[in-house]
Structures are given as C-alpha cells and as structure tokens.
Amino acid sequence: MSFLSFRSVSKAFPGVQALDAVSFDVECGSCHALMGENGAGKSTLGKILSGVYVADAGEILLEGQRIEAKDPLAARHLGIAIVHQELAFCPNLTVAENLCLGDLPNTAGWLDRGLMRERARKMLSEIEADIDVDRPIGELTTGQEQLVQIAAALGTKARIIVMDEPTSSLSVAESEHLFKLLGQLKQRGLTVLYVSHRMEEIFRLCDTITVFRDGRHVSTEAASATNPERVIHQMVGRDVVSVLPKHLDRPLGEERLRVENLTSPGKFSDISFTLRAGEVLGFAGLVGAGRSEVAQAIFGLDPNATGRIQVKGRALPVGDVQAALAAGIGLLPEDRKRLGLVLSMNCRENTSLASLSRLATAGFVRMGEERSMAQRYADRLRVKAPSTESLISGLSGGNQQKVALAKWLARECDILIVDEPTRGVDVGAKAEIHGLLDELACQGLAILVISSELPEVMNLSRRIIVLRQGRISGELAREQFSQPALMRLMAGMEAQL
Numbered sequence: 001m002s003f004l005s006f007r008s009v010s011k012a013f014p015g016v017q018a019l020d021a022v023s024f025d026v027e028c029g030s031c032h033a034l035m036g037e038n039g040a041g042k043s044t045l046g047k048i049l050s051g052v053y054v055a056d057a058g059e060i061l062l063e064g065q066r067i068e069a070k071d072p073l074a075a076r077h078l079g080i081a082i083v084h085q086e087l088a089f090c091p092n093l094t095v096a097e098n099l100c101l102g103d104l105p106n107t108a109g110w111l112d113r114g115l116m117r118e119r120a121r122k123m124l125s126e127i128e129a130d131i132d133v134d135r136p137i138g139e140l141t142t143g144q145e146q147l148v149q150i151a152a153a154l155g156t157k158a159r160i161i162v163m164d165e166p167t168s169s170l171s172v173a174e175s176e177h178l179f180k181l182l183g184q185l186k187q188r189g190l191t192v193l194y195v196s197h198r199m200e201e202i203f204r205l206c207d208t209i210t211v212f213r214d215g216r217h218v219s220t221e222a223a224s225a226t227n228p229e230r231v232i233h234q235m236v237g238r239d240v241v242s243v244l245p246k247h248l249d250r251p252l253g254e255e256r257l258r259v260e261n262l263t264s265p266g267k268f269s270d271i272s273f274t275l276r277a278g279e280v281l282g283f284a285g286l287v288g289a290g291r292s293e294v295a296q297a298i299f300g301l302d303p304n305a306t307g308r309i310q311v312k313g314r315a316l317p318v319g320d321v322q323a324a325l326a327a328g329i330g331l332l333p334e335d336r337k338r339l340g341l342v343l344s345m346n347c348r349e350n351t352s353l354a355s356l357s358r359l360a361t362a363g364f365v366r367m368g369e370e371r372s373m374a375q376r377y378a379d380r381l382r383v384k385a386p387s388t389e390s391l392i393s394g395l396s397g398g399n400q401q402k403v404a405l406a407k408w409l410a411r412e413c414d415i416l417i418v419d420e421p422t423r424g425v426d427v428g429a430k431a432e433i434h435g436l437l438d439e440l441a442c443q444g445l446a447i448l449v450i451s452s453e454l455p456e457v458m459n460l461s462r463r464i465i466v467l468r469q470g471r472i473s474g475e476l477a478r479e480q481f482s483q484p485a486l487m488r489l490m491a492g493m494e495a496q497l
Contacts, residue, residue, distance in 0.1 A: 002061075003028035003191060004160065009058035011044055013394055016386060018044040020215045021058065026208075031182060031192045033202045033223070036212035036235050037428050038398025039384040042195045045212075046162035049193070050082035051075035062160075076102070079159035083149050083166050091138030096120035098137050099152050123155040124148070128177050141288055146170060150178065154185075161185075164195045165397070168423045170452070172487070174287060179205060197427060198453075199228040211235055236428040245280070245434075247441035248462060248478065253277025254312070256446035257329075257415050259298065262307035262318075267293040268470035271307070275415065275446045280437065282461030283450040286490050290470040291450045292334050295417045298448075299331040300324040311415065328414035330354065332405055332421060334450070340404040341392050348374040348388040350403050354411040377406035382432060398425040405433065409440075416440065419450040434460060454483050468492050 002025035011019040019041045026032045034042040047053045049060060051069035059066050062078065069075035072082075089098045096117045105115040120133040129147040137145060146166065153161050167175040182192060182205055194206055202209060203223055211218040211234040218234050257275040262268070268290035275281050283291045297305040300321035309316040311327040333339035341350050351374040352359055359365050359373070374388040381402040385395055392400055401423070408416055421437065422430040437460060441447055451457040457464060458481045466474045466489035474489040 003063060005061040007059045009055050011048060011053060011056050017215050022217045024210050024217055024220045026191060028191055029186055029189045030207040031186060031194050031205050033206035033209040034193055034195045035209060035231060038425060039396040040212040041215040042212055043164050046082055046164055046193060046195060050080050050162055076156050081153040081156045081158035082162040083153045084164055089137045089145060092136060094134050094136055095131055095148055096133040099123055123151040126154060127151050127181055160191045162193045232427055245438040245460060247278060247280060247438050250278055250442055252279050253444055256312060258310040260308040262297060262305060264297055264302050264305040271472060273465055275448060277444045277446050278441055280441050280447045280449055280461050282457035282464035283467060284457050284464050284486050285467035289467040291467050292419050295331060295419055295450060299329055330408035330411055330413035330416045332408055332418040334419040336400055336404045341400060343393040346389050346391050347385055347403050350392050351377055351406045351410055354407050373410055377410055381406055398429045401425055415446045417448045454486055466490055
C-alpha cells in the first residue's frame with residue numbers, strides 16, 4: 001500500500017482544464033518531484049492536496065484512507081503543509097506575527113508576544129535563517145520571505161510538505177542550507193512533493209520524478225532510471241536546444257546608459273557602469289547584495305538615491321520614475337505579483353498598462369488597438385491563457401511572467417532592466433524568454449539582466465558585474481566567465497582568471 005495516492009484527480013478553471021484524471025503514488029519518506037511546463041498542473045495538484053483548491057473529481061488516499069482537505073487548516077490537521085511559489089504573507093505584520101498567525105499564543109485571552117517571538121525564533125533557527133522576527137514582512141527581500149515561508153511550513157510539524165519552487169529566490173548558500181535540511185527531514189520520515197524547474201536540484205534531491213503535460217500525467221519514474229534530456233522531452237513534447245546568443249556576434253551601438261557613483265544609504269554605494277545599445281549586461285551576486293535595489297534606483301523608485309545617471313548622454317533626474325519612463329527605461333521587477341502586475345486586471349489590461357498614453361485619445365483608450373497589441377504579444381510570448389480577457393491571477397506563474405515582460409515590450413523601451421526574468425519558469429518557456437532577450441539585443445535594445453542563476457546570466461550576457469554587500473566587487477568579460485570565478489567575486493575573493 002502506497003503512503004499517498006492520487007486517483008483520477010481532475011480540476012477545471014474557466015476555459016482551462018488544469019488537471020485531467022491524474023493518478024500516481026508517492027512513497028513515505030521520499031522526495032518526489034513534480035515536473036512540467038508552466039500551466040501543466042503541478043501547482044494545482046499541490047494546492048488541492050494542501051486544501052487551497054478542492055478537486056472536481058477523483059480522490060486522494062493517505063495510508064489507504066480517503067482524505068479531503070476543504071481548506072488549508074483542514075490540511076494542516078492532516079499533517080499537510082505547502083510552501084507556495086508565490087509568497088503569501090501579510091506584509092504589514094512582523095515575521096513573528098506571520099509565523100504564528102494560525103496559532104497565536106495567548107495568556108487569559110491576551111496575545112503573549114514574548115512567547116510568539118520565541119516560537120518564531122525557534123522556527124527560523126531550524127532552517128538556520130538569521131532574520132529579525134520583529135521586522136515587518138514587507139521589508140524583507142524576496143529570498144528572506146521564501147525562507148520565512150519554509151520555516152512556517154516546517155513549524156506545523158507536517159508529515160507531508162509541498163514545496164513549489166522553494167529555491168527560486170534563494171542564493172546559492174541559502175539553497176545549500178535548504179538541501180541539507182531536506183536530507184534531514186527525509187531521514188525523519190517526512191515526505192516532500194518537490195516542484196522545481198531546475199534539473200540539477202531534481203536529480204540531486206529527488207527519489208522519484210512525475211511529469212505532467214497539459215494537465216495530464218505523462219510518467220512516474222525513479223530518478224535513477226531517467227535523465228534530464230528524457231524528462232525535458234516528456235515535459236514539452238519536443239527537444240529544447242541551448243543556442244549561443246546571436247547578439248554576441250553583433251557590434252555594439254552607442255552608449256545608452258551611464259551610471260556614476262550611484263549610492264543609497266544602507267543599500268549600495270558607488271555603483272558605476274555603462275550599458276550600450278545591443279548589449280546584455282549581467283548583474284550577479286548573492287541575495288541581499290544590492291542588485292535589485294540598484295535596478296530600482298535607476299528606474300527612479302529610490303528617493304534616497306544619489307549619484308549621476310545619463311541616458312543617451314542626457315542627465316536623468318535620480319528618484320523620478322516619470323523621467324525614467326520618458327527616457328525609455330523599463331523595469332521587469334523580481335516580484336511580479338507585488339510590483340509587476342495588477343492581479344485584479346486581465347491579461348489585456350496588464351499588457352497595455354505601461355503604454356496607455358500611446359493608446360489613448362482624449363483620455364479614452366482605443367480598445368481595438370489595445371486588444372490587437374495584447375494579442376500580438378500573447379502570441380509572440382506563447383502565453384497560455386483562454387484569451388487576453390482572462391484574469392491574470394488565474395494564470396500559472398510562468399505565464400504571468402510572460403505578461404509582465406510583454407508590458408514592457410509593448411512600450412518599446414530603449415533600455416530594459418529584467419530582474420530574475422525566468423524565476424519560476426519551465427525549461428521550455430525559459431528558452432523562449434532567453435531567445436526573446438537575445439532577439440531584442442540584436443534589434444539594438446540595451447538590456448540589464450539580474451539573475452541568481454549563474455548559468456543563465458553567463459549564457460545571456462556579454463559581460464557580468466558582480467555585486468557584494470552593496471558594492472561592485474568585480475567585472476568579468478565573456479571570455480573570463482566561469483562559475484568558480486563568479487562565486488569567488490560573490491564571496492569577496494579575487495577571481496582567478
């Protein structure tokens with residue numbers, strides 16, 4: 001008898017069959033991978049197991065007994081927890097308050113804040129996360145929020161944990177801590193359903209791999225009995241080939257962006273670099289190194305930033321978003337849900353959001369042009385949605401990312417800053433986004449790419465600037481690229497070239 005069994009589980013959303021009669025088994029104490037393209041149904045299945053969604057048909061068996069978690073609290077009582085791909089906290093509450101929100105300690109009906117902080121510190125210490133429990137969640141980096149969410153899931157003493165892209169926002173060191181922790185949890189008999197698009201993680205951590213495609217179960221095999229190429233083919237139904245970017249062979253154009261001594265107290269200091277037309281410049285560094293903060297300052301989002309920014313030789317006021325937009329700068333942020341999209345709007349409205357001034361006459365949007373533009377970019381980026389009128393909140397994380405990118409492509413920026421462009425995106429969509437960025441560079445766009453995935457930033461970039469603790473620790477040209485060289489600079493050591 002299997003520990004956990006899915007039997008003909010189905011789930012539909014308006015216009016989309018997310019899961020279609022999915023059946024497979026999970027062994028106790030195993031790390032079981034769920035893989036597939038964005039929209040294949042992996043996250044939907046995890047949310048059904050953890051009580052976020054209720055299945056339309058089928059059943060789930062736990063130790064031979066049928067279970068039905070109608071909400072997350074019911075799932076928690078069954079010993080099931082989830083670490084969501086998209087972070088779900090109350091940003092105005094502290095870390096301690098968020099960690100204990102489902103079970104606030106009290107004395108005679110009054111909240112015991114001392115005990116709450118003690119519990120929170122203990123939960124964070126279990127994953128070796130050094131985070132102040134009195135800080136509001138909204139002040140944390142995305143990587144820190146991910147760690148807090150992992151601590152919250154483990155703090156429920158669950159027997160089964162669904163981890164949906166748990167390392168998507170973590171640094172190399174933070175990911176290593178998580179991998180070590182997962183090994184310890186397996187030894188204690190905990191069962192993990194692990195959703196990730198990172199092949200190296202899957203084959204390092206997981207015992208079994210289940211592949212989905214278009215909401216259907218394709219295969220369940222031991223990790224030792226398959227290989228990355230076979231899994232990718234099962235996921236996408238075609239071979240995905242890595243191609244050397246074409247922009248590397250093109251001559252660079254004029255200088256588009258010059259940054260000199262850009263500084264923001266407590267965030268970064270003395271950042272200076274240039275970016276030319278047709279160039280892809282990479283930013284590498286550990287989580288908290290200041291990469292995203294520099295990008296936000298260039299886009300005018302940091303009122304405390306000082307220094308000089310020039311676009312095409314003309315001075316750009318620091319801390320002025322409207323001026324940055326007018327100068328042709330676009331920013332695809334790391335946190336697409338909080339900063340990149342309006343979840344209550346549909347795909348069409350999100351795509352046109354940065355281009356409304358060009359689509360409006362006397363304050364009224366020309367709807368025909370807006371629909372045509374949104375459809376054009378949905379086709380170009382292969383967005384999987386019933387239509388451009390579908391709510392963005394109903395799309396998978398990868399398809400949301402494509403729409404967030406389409407918003408800036410529609411504005412036709414001269415300088416595009418992309419922060420974690422393929423976070424939570426499957427291998428097929430990742431190759432498409434990489435190809436699109438290469439195409440844009442070939443067309444003369446100046447692109448700044450920030451990525452925590454060293455293979456990604458190395459593949460895309462002509463040169464890479466490494467940040468450490470808010471300062472530039474080094475710069476590497478294409479011929480100098482190597483993971484050891486980058487990691488040495490990220491650790492504050494001289495690169496051995």
